[in-house]
Every structure is written in C-alpha cells, then in structure tokens.
Amino acid sequence: MSAHARGLAGVPATQSSISSIDGEKGILAYRGYSIDVLAAHSHYEETALLLLEGELPSARALSAFDAALRAQRVLKPEVISLMHALPQNGHPMHMLQCVVASLDMFYPGEISQPTSARAYADPDYVRTMTIKIIARMPLLVAYWERLRRGGAVIEPRAGLGYAANFLTMLTGKEPEPFMARLMDACLILHAEHTINASTFAAMVTGSTLANPYGVISAAIGALSGPLHGGANQRVLDMLDEIGSPGKVKGWLDKKLAAREIIWGMGHREYKVKDPRAVVLHGLIEKLVEHRGGKVSRYYDIARTLEEAAKETLAAKGVYPNVDFYSGILYHELGIPADQFTALFAVARSAGWLAHWSEQIADNRIFRPTQVYTGEALREYVPLKDR
Amino acid sequence: MSAHARGLAGVPATQSSISSIDGEKGILAYRGYSIDVLAAHSHYEETALLLLEGELPSARALSAFDAALRAQRVLKPEVISLMHALPQNGHPMHMLQCVVASLDMFYPGEISQPTSARAYADPDYVRTMTIKIIARMPLLVAYWERLRRGGAVIEPRAGLGYAANFLTMLTGKEPEPFMARLMDACLILHAEHTINASTFAAMVTGSTLANPYGVISAAIGALSGPLHGGANQRVLDMLDEIGSPGKVKGWLDKKLAAREIIWGMGHREYKVKDPRAVVLHGLIEKLVEHRGGKVSRYYDIARTLEEAAKETLAAKGVYPNVDFYSGILYHELGIPADQFTALFAVARSAGWLAHWSEQIADNRIFRPTQVYTGEALREYVPLKDR
Numbered sequence: 212m213s214a215h216a217r218g219l220a221g222v223p224a225t226q227s228s229i230s231s232i233d234g235e236k237g238i239l240a241y242r243g244y245s246i247d248v249l250a251a252h253s254h255y256e257e258t259a260l261l262l263l264e265g266e267l268p269s270a271r272a273l274s275a276f277d278a279a280l281r282a283q284r285v286l287k288p289e290v291i292s293l294m295h296a297l298p299q300n301g302h303p304m305h306m307l308q309c310v311v312a313s314l315d316m317f318y319p320g321e322i323s324q325p326t327s328a329r330a331y332a333d334p335d336y337v338r339t340m341t342i343k344i345i346a347r348m349p350l351l352v353a354y355w356e357r358l359r360r361g362g363a364v365i366e367p368r369a370g371l372g373y374a375a376n377f378l379t380m381l382t383g384k385e386p387e388p389f390m391a392r393l394m395d396a397c398l399i400l401h402a403e404h405t406i407n408a409s410t411f412a413a414m415v416t417g418s419t420l421a422n423p424y425g426v427i428s429a430a431i432g433a434l435s436g437p438l439h440g441g442a443n444q445r446v447l448d449m450l451d452e453i454g455s456p457g458k459v460k461g462w463l464d465k466k467l468a469a470r471e472i473i474w475g476m477g478h479r480e481y482k483v484k485d486p487r488a489v490v491l492h493g494l495i496e497k498l499v500e501h502r503g504g505k506v507s508r509y510y511d512i513a514r515t516l517e518e519a520a521k522e523t524l525a526a527k528g529v530y531p532n533v534d535f536y537s538g539i540l541y542h543e544l545g546i547p548a549d550q551f552t553a554l555f556a557v558a559r560s561a562g563w564l565a566h567w568s569e570q571i572a573d574n575r576i577f578r579p580t581q582v583y584t585g586e587a588l589r590e591y592v593p594l595k596d597r
Numbered sequence: 598m599s600a601h602a603r604g605l606a607g608v609p610a611t612q613s614s615i616s617s618i619d620g621e622k623g624i625l626a627y628r629g630y631s632i633d634v635l636a637a638h639s640h641y642e643e644t645a646l647l648l649l650e651g652e653l654p655s656a657r658a659l660s661a662f663d664a665a666l667r668a669q670r671v672l673k674p675e676v677i678s679l680m681h682a683l684p685q686n687g688h689p690m691h692m693l694q695c696v697v698a699s700l701d702m703f704y705p706g707e708i709s710q711p712t713s714a715r716a717y718a719d720p721d722y723v724r725t726m727t728i729k730i731i732a733r734m735p736l737l738v739a740y741w742e743r744l745r746r747g748g749a750v751i752e753p754r755a756g757l758g759y760a761a762n763f764l765t766m767l768t769g770k771e772p773e774p775f776m777a778r779l780m781d782a783c784l785i786l787h788a789e790h791t792i793n794a795s796t797f798a799a800m801v802t803g804s805t806l807a808n809p810y811g812v813i814s815a816a817i818g819a820l821s822g823p824l825h826g827g828a829n830q831r832v833l834d835m836l837d838e839i840g841s842p843g844k845v846k847g848w849l850d851k852k853l854a855a856r857e858i859i860w861g862m863g864h865r866e867y868k869v870k871d872p873r874a875v876v877l878h879g880l881i882e883k884l885v886e887h888r889g890g891k892v893s894r895y896y897d898i899a900r901t902l903e904e905a906a907k908e909t910l911a912a913k914g915v916y917p918n919v920d921f922y923s924g925i926l927y928h929e930l931g932i933p934a935d936q937f938t939a940l941f942a943v944a945r946s947a948g949w950l951a952h953w954s955e956q957i958a959d960n961r962i963f964r965p966t967q968v969y970t971g972e973a974l975r976e977y978v979p980l981k982d983r
Contacts, residue, residue, distance in 0.1 A: 215609035218804065218961035222608060228971030243972030252977055265971075269983050273909045289684070296682040298675070301702025308811055309702075312695040316687025406967050412815055415798045418604065419822025425694055429736065429798055431814035432698065438962050479964055490832035500873025559893050575604035578865055581792050585614030585651075586629030593640055597655050 214582045217460055217580075225414065226573075226575040229262060229565045230403045237483040241403055243427040247360055247449050255373045255398040256280060259561035261499065262403050263338075263568065276342070277372075283346035284376070290317055290430060291354060291364065299359040300455070302321040304435035312428035315345070331420050332572045340423045341564045348427075348557045349373070353380030356550060362440075374398055382545045389501055390544060397540060400487045400533065401555050403509045403562030404417070405480070409433040409440065410559075410566050418568045430563045431556050443534040443551040446475040447509065447542060455508065456515040463519050473516075475535030476524055484530040491536035509539045600968045606865065609659050611800065615648060615951045616789045623869040627789055628652070632956030636876045641759045641784040642666060645731055645947035646790050649724075649954065662728070662945040663758075669732035670753040670762070676703055677740060677750065685745040689939040690821035692741050694973075695920075698814035700733070717806050718958045725808045727950045734813075735759070736945045739766030742936060748854060760784055763943070765958065766929045775887055779880055780930060783923060786873045787941050789948030790919075791866070795819040795826065796945075801963040803953040816949045817942050826945075827922040829937040832861040833895065833928060849905050859902075862910055870916040877922035895925045 212389045216222050230241050239246045242261050249258055260268045260276045268276065297306055326409055350367065357364045359379075365427050374395035378386045386394070392484060406414070412433035417426045434440035453462045466473055478485055524530070541551050602608045616627050625632045628647050635644055646654045654662065679699060683692055721773045736753065743750045744767075751766045760781035764772045772780070785929045790796070798819035803812045820826035852859055864871055885892050903917055910916070927937050 215611060218963050219605075219608075219610055219961075219965035220961070222605075222965045223968045224605055224965035225601060226970050227967040228969070231969045231971060238974070240974055243975040244977055245974060248977045252979070257980075267978060267983060269982075270980055275979070289682070293679070293682040296675070296679040297699060298702045298705075301699070301705065305698060305702045305808070305811065307812060309695050309698040312691060312698055312814065313683060313687075316684045316691045316695075316783050319687065369655075387782070406965050408801055408963050410963060411963055412798055415794055415801060416815065416819040416822070419794050419819050419827070421818050421822035421825075421827075422691070425691065425818035425821055426693060428698065429818040431800065432807050432811035432815040433802040433805050435811055436807035436962075439805035439807075441805070441807075476642055479962075508795055544877035554608050564974045573603075576608070576822075576865075577604050577797055579605035579608045579610035579792050579797060581611050581613040582609045583614070583617045584612050585617060588624070588631060589629040590633045592653060593638070594643075594653075594656055594659070597653060 219579075222404055224411065224577075225570070227406070227569055228265065229562070229569060230405050232480045234407055234480045234482050237481060238402065239486045242512070243496050245487060245491050246400060250396040250399050250494075251401060253559070254395050254492045255402070256397045256434045256560075257401060258402055262561045262565040263341060263550045279342045280346045280373065281367075281369050283343050284350060284369070286347060286354070287317055288367070290314070290351075291358075294351075294355060294358055295319075302435075303352065303355055303550050304431060304441070304556070307351055307553055307556055308338075308428050308431040308435065310351050311344075311348075311424055311431060314424040317345075321594075332568075332574070337568045337571070341568070344423060344427055344564060345560050349377040349380065350548065350562045351559055352553045353377060356381050356547075357383070378544065381550075386544070389512075393498065393540060394544060396490070396494055397537060397554070398558040399492055401558035402535070403559070403565065404533075406435070406566075407439065410563055413563045413567055414570045417570045418574055418576045420571070420574070422562070423567060425501060426567050427560060427563055434556055434559065435552060440534075440552045442474050443538045443541075443555060444548050446513075447538045447548045447551075448536050449474045450509045450516075450539075455510050456511045459515045459519050463516065463523070467523055469529045472527075473520070473524065475532055475538075476520065477529040477533040481532070482528045482529065485532040485535075487533040487537075488531040488535050491533070491540060492531075495536055495540060498540070506543055507539070513539055535546070601856070605965075610792055610797065610963075611956070613792070613955060614651065615955065616791050617792055619864045620868050623867060623872045623875070625790065625872045626655045632786060632872060633876050636782040636785050636880075639785060639789070639945075640781050641944070644785045644788055648947050648951040649718070649727060652729050656853070661675050665728045665885060666759065667753075667755050669729050670736060670755070672736050672740070673703055673841060676700070676737075677744075679703075680734075680737075680741060680744055687910070688821075689738065689741055689936050690817060690827070690942070693737055693939055693942055694814050694817040694821065696737050697730075697734075697810055697817060700810040701808045704729075718954075718960070718982055723954045723957070728852075730809060730813055730950060731946050734946045735763040735766065735811070738936065738939045738943055739763060741856060742767050750820060756802070764930065767936075772930070775884075776930060779884065779926060781863075782876070782880055783926060784944040786876055786919065787923070787944035789945070789951065790949070792952075793825065794822070796949055797947045799953055800956045802922045804907075804960055804962045806957070806960070809953060812953050813946060813949055820942055820945065825918075825940045826941045828860050828876045829924045829927075829941060832834060832899075832920050833924045833934045833937070834849070836861045836895045836898045836925075837964075839902070842897045845901045845905050849902065849909070859910065859915075861918055861924075862906065863915040864918040867916065868914045871918040871921075873919040873923075874917040874921050877926060878917075881922055884926070892929055893925070895928060937983070 375391035799816035
C-alpha cells in the first residue's frame with residue numbers, strides 16, 4: 212500500500228457549489244437541479260448561466276447573457292489564418308488546445324489581465340472572459356470542420372440559438388428543430404461533472420493566475436486523453452469493430468478474458484448507470500421514434516452490448532457512462548467521430564469556467580506534496596569515474 | 598476552517614523518486630544530487646538524463662543522448678509558418694503553449710500514440726517523445742525571438758552543446774564560454790522542483806493518457822501564471838519600478854504596508870533562502886568579477902532589497918526564491934524580460950517529462966473529490982415563473 216491516494220481518489224481538493232453527484236442513486240445535479248430535468252426543460256445558454264452564476268436566471272438576465280453570447284460569435288480573420296496553418300489531418304482536439312492557447316495573442320487589448328488574485332477575481336473580468344470563451348469555442352470547432360473539408364466556412368447566424376447555430380456551422384445546413392433540441396440536450400449533459408481530470412487541470416492552471424485562455428487550453432489537453440473525453444470517439448470505433456449485434460457476446464467474452472478496456476463503460480463516481488447515459492439512451496429512443504426506426508446499426512450493437520454486459524460488468528458496478536451513447540447521437544446528427552471530443556469540450560467550457568471562477572475567487576496555488584521514494588543525498592561522481 | 602487543504606498543501610498526490618526538497622536546510626536534490634553540485638559540475642544534457650533515467654549516465658549513454666538531442670534540433674518549415682501566423686506582439690508563453698500543442702499535428706507519423714496505459718508507458722515511446730520535446734523547446738523560443746524582431750532565424754549549430762546553441766539561436770551570436778556556462782547552470786537550476794503547479798498540471802493531464810505534446814502544453818499554461826513561473830519577468834519590472842538602491846527602503850515599507858506582493862520573495866517549501874537563489878546569487882557574483890564590476894544596476898537594487906527585507910520578511914521566513922536573481926542573469930545574457938518564463942519552460946521540460954513518465958508508468962487518472970457546499974436537490978422553475 213502506498214501512503215497516498217492514487218489519482219487523489221476520495222481526497223477533497225476544493226470546496227465547490229457548482230455540481231454534485233450521488234453515485235449510489237445515479238443523480239448528477241447542477242446547482243441543485245437534476246440533469247434529467249435540465250436536459251428536458253432548459254437549454255444550453257440557461258444551463259451555462261446557471262453553472263456560472265448559481266441560480267436559474269430571470270428572463271431579463273438570460274436575454275442579456277444570450278445577446279452577449281451572440282455578439283461574441285465572431286473571430287478575427289487572423290485566427291482563421293492560424294487554423295489554415297495547421298495540418299488539416301490533425302486531430303480536432305489538438306487544433307482546439309493550440310488555437311485556444313493563442314487567443315490572448317489575438318485579443319490582447321480587449322481586457323487587461325490583472326496580476327493580483329484580488330483584482331483577477333473581479334466579477335466583470337470573469338464574466339467578460341467567460342462569455343468570450345463560451346461564444347468562441349463552437350466557432351473554432353465548426354470552422355475547423357469546414358476548413359479541413361476544403362469547403363467555405365459557414366458564418367454564424369445571429370438568429371439561431373447556441374445549439375442550432377453550432378450544428379449549422381458544423382454541418383452546413385440548418386437542422387430541423389427536433390435535431391437542434393437533441394444537440395442542445397447533449398450540450399447540457401456535457402456541461403459539468405464536478406472535479407474530473409480536465410476540470411482539475413483547469414483549476415490547477417488557473418491557480419497560478421494564468422490567463423483564462425491558457426486555463427481552458429490546458430483543460431482541453433486533459434480532456435483529449437482516451438481515459439477521459441477521448442473515450443467517446445473510441446466507442447464508435449469499438450462498435451465498428453464488433454460489427455453487428457450477433458457478434459457482441461463473443462467479442463465481449465474475448466475482451467473481458469483479456470482484461471481490455473470496454474470503452475464507454477464504468478465510472479469512478481457511479482455505482483449505477485450514469486444518469487447522463489440514461490438521458491442519452493432516452494434521447495436515442497425518441498430519435499428512433501422520430502425517424503420511424505431508421506437509425507444506424509450502432510444503436511442496435513450498443514443496446515445489445517449493454518444487455519450482454521449486465522451479467523458480467525453490471526454485477527461489478529460497471530455500467531454505461533456518458534460516452535457510451537453520446538457518440539451514436541452525434542453520428543445521427545451528421546458529425547464525424549473525431550469531432551466528438553471537441554463537442555464535449557465546447558459543452559464543458561461552461562463547467563470549466565465556473566470552476567475557474569470559483570478557484571480564483573478564493574485562490575491558493577496548487578502545490579501538493581509527494582511521498583519521496585528516491586535516493587538520499589549522495590556524492591556527485593565525475594564522468595571519468597563512472 | 599474548511600474541510601480540505603487549500604491548494605492541496607501538505608497532501609501527498611503521488612509517489613516520486615525524481616527530486617526532493619529539505620525546506621529547513623535549504624536543499625534541493627535531483628535523484629539525490631544536490632543542485633549546487635550539479636550547477637557547478639554537470640551540464641543540462643547530463644542533468645536531464647539524470648532526471649529522466651534516475652542515475653548519472655555513463656559516458657556512452659550520455660553521448661548517445663546528446664547525439665539524439667542534436668539530431669532532433671530541427672523543426673519542419675510548416676511549424677515556423679504557424680509561428681508566422683501568430684501576432685508578434687503576443688507573449689512568448691502563449692506562443693509556446695499554442696505551438697507545443699500543435700506539434701502532434703505536424704508530426705503524426707513519427708511514432709503512434711498507444712491508447713492503453715500499459716503500451717503508453719513503453720520505455721521506447723517515452724524516450725523518443727522525451728528527446729523530441731526537450732530538443733525542440735529551445736528552437737521554438739529562439740525562432741520566436743528572431744521572428745518577432747523581424748530578423749532571419751538562426752539555424753541550430755550541431756557543434757554546440759544545448760545551452761550554447763540555445764543562446765546563439767536566441768541572441769544571434771555565439772556566447773563566450775563563461776556566458777554559456779552561466780546559461781547552462783540556469784537551465785540546470787530550473788530543470789525540476791517536485792510537484793509544483795505546472796508539474797502537477799502535467800501529471801493531471803498525462804493521467805488521461807493525453808499526448809505528451811498536449812501534456813507539456815498544459816504545463817506551460819500553468820507555468821505562465823504570475824504566481825508561478827511568470828514571476829521572474831515581474832522581478833525585473835519591480836526593480837525598474839524601484840529605480841535605484843537608495844529608494845529600496847521607502848519602496849519596501851510602502852509595499853509591506855499595503856500588503857502587496859514582493860516578486861521573487863517567499864516559497865511554500867523553503868523556510869530559508871531558496872538554494873537555487875543561493876547558487877544564482879553566487880553566479881552573479883562571479884559574473885561581476887568576470888566583468889570587472891560592470892553589470893546592470895538591477896543587481897545593486899536586488900542586493901539592497903534582499904538586505905532591507907531581512908529585518909521584515911526574512912524574520913517571517915520569507916527569503917529570495919529562484920525568480921529573484923534569475924532575471925538579472927538572463928538580462929546580462931542579453932535576453933528580453935518577457936522571454937524569462939519561456940526559458941524557465943525550456944529548462945523545466947526535463948522535469949515535466951520525468952514526472953509524465955513516472956505518472957504513466959503507474960497510472961491512475963486524477964479525480965479528486967470536493968467538499969460540496971451548494972444547494973440540495975431542488976425543483977426546476979420554468980422561466981415564466983421566475
């Protein structure tokens with residue numbers, strides 16, 4: 212046994228009022244509101260403001276926030292030029308981590324970054340930067356999609372809400388309201404999830420009073436890993452590898468015997484099915500109904516896999532997590548698999564920024580300690596004597 | 598009192614054998630070797646290999662590592678084009694965080710990234726990526742310096758060691774051996790420092806199995822903050838603000854009364870003068886002697902400030918840290934102040950990568966918990982009823 216909790220499991224790293232998880236009951240709540248209710252009744256703009264400010268907004272506050280987001284739906288042409296200088300076969304998450312880190316260089320004068328913790332936590336500074344980042348993230352992802360396809364970029368449409376505009380810019384056509392609503396629900400479900408690795412990376416980076424673009428860039432880097440947000444892309448690869456519902460059982464037995472990862476299954480915090488997977492599963496069912504049964508074979512394979520895993524994995528408390536069904540929905544929305552994690556990043560920017568704001572409002576730089584297992588002090592030996 | 602340790606102070610987040618600090622005695626050791634000895638006898642290549650592999654290398658291993666580093670001292674012209682697309686008045690740390698994050702896009706085929714933790718910790722993969730990153734970091738910083746000055750970039754010189762080549766590429770002229778040796782000592786002193794915020798950001802990001810370029814980019818973001826690496830640039834601004842040794846006392850009294858930060862003073866880990874500051878102070882003394890007394894007024898002001906602070910700050914255990922004297926040395930080496938933190942990042946890449954390697958060799962994703970202080974579950978209220 213080591214004298215530290217590996218991965219800091221169970222160790223409180225902060226006080227927070229942003230979201231809470233009941234892993235036994237399978238409840239995730241943002242500021243006290245269960246996410247199934249938010250996915251059904253709220254939209255991303257409202258949920259983002261709830262996460263950032265702590266309360267469901269008044270009609271007036273919501274409308275002002277929405278207007279501010281729409282006003283910031285614009286990027287300098289120089290940022291697009293930077294994206295042109297990146298290899299188009301590169302992964303969207305690398306593009307996103309890179310370009311977000313550059314934004315302070317392109318927008319240096321828009322608001323000056325304070326250097327004392329007190330000034331830095333100024334609500335005006337935090338609110339301004341938060342709106343700019345949440346508004347710009349989908350533009351980067353959507354422009355990149357169009358650029359790498361060699362097509363013209365689709366300009367933002369001021370008349371559309373956050374989800375519908377994002378889908379339009381991504382796919383090149385305005386979605387029917389049903390599909391825009393699905394996208395909106397996906398964004399809500401991915402907006403926040405307590406202190407996971409990417410949020411924690413944002414907090415650690417933010418605690419040095421680094422610029423918020425640098426903070427979000429670091430979080431994007433953490434999210435890109437296959438053990439974190441990178442998993443949703445891999446679920447679709449996995450379903451492709453399985454091939455058909457009839458092959459699920461044999462495939463699963465082989466994977467379990469080899470102790471290999473089943474992507475989209477299991478979560479440290481939940482002893483039951485991830486509440487986000489429950490909602491996403493329900494959304495796919497609605498989509499199947501909406502489409503008169505016509506959805507991709509991915510759903511049949513995934514459903515069969517969830518059933519087959521009940522005997523083995525569920526018995527050990529391993530159930531589908533948020534990544535298990537989200538990719539299938541994104542696929543139905545016409546989004547390529549390597550963009551799934553970038554969509555996750557766009558949605559999660561609200562949660563990251565809420566934690567950034569909470570961190571700097573009562574800041575102490577993160578500097579944990581270590582259990583030192585190395586050599587005691589020893590004498591240097593010159594090269595010729597080694 | 599909160600139920601968590603703010604900033605995780607005193608909480609062990611990992612086991613590590615890379616470096617150790619004795620805060621009472623003022624000792625920092627890399628793998629058991631005290632840094633004052635390493636600064637006097639080692640060079641950056643040897644120190645980096647010591648950090649990465651755990652032992653002082655044999656002549657043969659060192660020569661192979663050195664040759665590998667020199668062979669990787671090259672960047673595709675497309676990376677330089679990307680740098681051209683960045684605003685030249687932007688901060689070097691933003692450039693560095695951005696461009697490092699992009700490198701996997703430019704070098705996708707050079708080595709494929711494994712997705713299981715076991716394969717990812719493969720020593721060959723780790724060694725290859727480590728060499729590539731350590732070799733390329735100074736190129737990015739030096740190219741940027743030349744580009745933003747509007748001059749031609751200086752190509753790497755295979756005949757020069759790491760420190761001398763870096764200085765040459767940065768300043769445009771080959772340094773005299775005495776100055777190259779100063780630079781080398783600075784790189785050694787900044788190479789590693791246990792689990793500080795940027796190293797921790799690298800560990801958290803790396804624990805998701807994110808690409809190592811993404812890991813180092815995240816660490817650069819954390820280092821850029823003024824409460825972390827960003828402080829060395831601010832020390833020089835502060836010395837400028839003071840203006841002359843005669844004004845130190847009055848300036849200090851005012852700052853202390855206003856409870857403002859004195860840049861370059863104090864460190865959570867040390868109860869005495871930071872051992873790196875001790876070595877740096879000694880190096881400046883040598884430089885003064887070498888130059889027959891001709892160094893900038895910064896040194897006189899800094900020395901006076903350290904003396905003046907003895908009565909007030911030192912009594913509370915607040916002494917000069919690594920940032921207090923490093924900027925003065927860099928200034929004497931002809932490096933502009935806004936590059937100081939980028940130099941820190943170049944040096945620290947060895948430590949970050951050593952911790953990344955240690956993390957993925959026994960990985961568990963970082964997911965600490967929180968003390969939830971927010972609302973209990975509550976009912977959603979429709980917008981019209983708010």
